[in-house]
Amino acid sequence: MKSMYERLADKLKTTSAVKWFSSRGAEESWIAEVAEELGFPLPPSYRWWLIHYGNARFGDENILSIASPEHREYDDTDLLYIHRLNKAEDWWVKQFPNRLDLFVPMPNLANECKRLRLKARVLARLLLTCW
Secondary structure (H helix, E strand, O other), X not given: OOOHHHHHHHHHHHOOOEEOXXXXXXXXXXXXHHHHHHOOOOOHHHHHHHHXXXXXXXXXXEEOEOOOHHHOOOOOOEXXXXXXXXXXXXXXXXXXXXXXXXXXXXXXHHHHHHHHOOOHHHHHHHOOOEO
C-alpha cells in the first residue's frame, strides 16, 4: 500500500490546479533555522512538502514556503517573513497568539478540492497549522 506522500505525489502529477516549480525544495538547514526561530519543529508532512516541492500555488493562493536565508526578508511566500509581519501587529497577536499559517485558503477551497479530486483530508494532513 502506498504511503500518504506517495499518493499525494501521484495526484500532483495529474492535476493542473496545484502548480510548483521543480527543483526548488527547501534545504534541511533552512528548515532547521525556521524551527529554531519559531521554537518548535515543523510538522513532518510540511517538512516533506518543503523538501520535495518547496513551493506551490493551489488555485490562486500560495502554499507558504521557506526561502533561502538571503531572500527571506522580502519574499512574501516565505513562512517566516509572513509570520514576522503577523507578529508585528498587536491585534494579530491578541487574536491569534499561537498561530502559524502554512497556507491561507481561498474562500471556496472545499469546492476547489472537489473539482480537483483532491480529498480535503489529504490536503489537511499535508498543510497542518501549528498551534
